[in-house]
Amino acid sequence: MATISKRSARGAAERSASPRKTSTRKRPTAASKIPYTAEELLRDYRQMLLIRRFEEKAGQLYGMGLIGGFCHLYIGQEAVVVGLQASASDKDTLITSYRDHGHMLACGMDPRGVMAELTGRVGGYSKGKGGSMHMFSREANFFGGHGIVGATVPLGTGLAFSHRYNEDGGVCYCYFGDGAANQGQVYESFNMANLWKLPVVYVVENNMYGMGTSLARASAQTELYKRGESFGIPGLQVNGMDILETRHAGAEAAAHCRAGKGPILVEMKTYRYRGHSMSDPAKYRTKEEVSKMRKESDPIDSLRKVLVDNKMADEAALKEIDREVKAIITEAADFAQQSPEPDPSELYTDILVEA
């Protein structure tokens, strides 16, 4: 258990003064205990809000029939990716599965291109050929956007393999869900990742439900941060609804990888407000559960309160950010509706790279 038990920071997150007890640690509220600048936290606020508004708009466009097929919204989980990305360098790579819009925005991808992919238009990141679950950006080091539960874990481990092979100093942030945590290929990957000391941050976004099945109904071991134990991979359990916690965990995890210590597993305890996909009547959980989470643990509301209480921003400044974000999303939605569908000649392109 020594390697696993909610490890202390050990010099990783340099800006954090106190040793961490991750799952039980209370979120610091006093200004003196917040190790981040107003500028950093306003950036986080803006990013989380951008994701929230983007997803709400996506839900709306889906309702209008402008987005088809599967569409998995990230609403509620924003603090996970925004906090972790704060520790990423421009050499690092990111890969995730199909609840991926938030990760793309957090990687700096253009909301217009993401939204246009959702509407299946040529202005989308994949020229309309990938859709919500399959989007990529070489420029942003975003490697998808994959539709098969668990498949991103070997792929992300492969990205980490390339970082080590090229000695480029990069780290792969490899995201998967609590549902994927029961796939066999995850553990084949864990084994090789620690055997070869690959620089990979495994992030399990535990939103408590794999589609309609709660974690407890699917997992013999529900403490997912312990899932690397047999492979000697240290685990952290983090309150994924709190941007201060996710930032802190990201810094610690990245430092662990950059020091050549191999992989680390970060369990982010989080919650999705919306259904698994758009056509989910959500009979597997109560309305009270959802509204309690929204009321008491919303990552955006919490950060807003921290910013105001600590006089890092006033209401007017936050309102201004709200307005800016809204304008970006409106423009993205317009672009996504105006961009044309791909030309029929695109049907037979991009199947093979011409040698």
Next chain:
Amino acid sequence: MAIQVLMPALSPTMTEGKLAKWLKQEGDSVESGDVIAEIETDKATMELEAADEGVLGKILVQAGTEGVSVNAPIAVLLEDGEDSSAADAVAASAPQPQPASQAAQPEAAAPEARAPEAAAQPAAGPVAVPPPPEEEYTGTTVTMTVREALRDAMAEEIQRDEAVFLMGEEVAEYEGAYKVSQGLLAQFGPERVVDTPISEHAFAGIGVGAAFHGLKPIVEFMTFNFAMQAMDQLINSAAKTLYMSGGQMGCPIVFRGPNGAAARVAAQHSQDFAPWYAHVPGLKVVAPYSGADAKGLLKAAIRDPNPVFVLENEILYGQSFEVPDDPDFVLPIGRARIERAGIDVTITAYSRMVGVALEAANLLAEEGIDAEVINLRSLRPLDTDAIVASVKKTNRIVTVEECWPTCGIGSEIAARVMEHAFDWLDAPVARVSGEDVPMPYAANLERLTLPQPEKVAAAAKSVCYK
């Protein structure tokens, strides 16, 4: 400005539904994300959440209304400072919104989506322009086994390009379960020749992930029987990502290892997977027969920017051939080779079956039948031109393969010959394949299962009506 709230589609197929209940009333203020109504379809009851904030100014469709069309306005939301007159104005002027996307009307979009070029293209036809015809190699050769030819191909390419490395079970310290990677660890070290645990699914995926980021992995499967454990990564990740990324995310990777029947290892270790991979757009598939094939095709596969499957054969590993020793000798993927020219009947084969076809041709020659044997070399893309040209000369064709008959390579060749050379055929296409059974262990049954030269010769005679 006042905002219309529209009847949402709650699933990809929903066209109308019942507005079961309003949870907010006119005059109530609404936050983005608040549940404002319940919608019922034949499948489920779903909640409608507000996408904007404001005041619910006017309800346009009363609770209990059935058959409300998707996208019909059902309410008006007012922004800060607006009064109900704005709601009336929006409600009155409300045009029935038209879904802008053709995607919302699949029937209407269908004819347009069918590109004329696509319709004219034969099913699963070669996507790439066929490479130029191979120039006959005139340089020096050395005698070596297929095993050594494969080894040399890898050694030369690992030497040539720093991004190339070999990974797989027993490839490094053990030097390959079939000794194909002999000496590579000593020559290149453990960073370039990587032993993996027995974890096909994940090491295939690790290879694909590394290829996405610019490395050029050679992933060895100890045999292709074990690659079934990795099938999701091979098809969903390696083959499809270039397309799904609109051309951004290439996957320059080679999957290689012995394929097809070995000897006396029974059903789980004796199977030809060629049609499985040849079925998939986004992959290239080659199946070498000779030492020159092995070296030239493996080198081409490693240099190719796409996922290429190199289907080797355990029984061929120990056979010796003349192999070009020029380090720049590379064979074009997508070209077949005429192994034996003839005029009476065409016999196509790949991998070890090329040897069987050549033996059959010798048997046929004794009876005065001059067979042309085509070594397919590449199964995707398939060299349709070479097959059709041969059929136009011989007017008869027999396909030979180890795989099962249903949906095999022979089935595909029969279809293409019908599409492209129907009027030149003097007899129906004959197929000689593995028997449609799991591979038996008993020596006599195993022999009965696999194509033998006598059986191929008999099929050739039958299409010659002799």
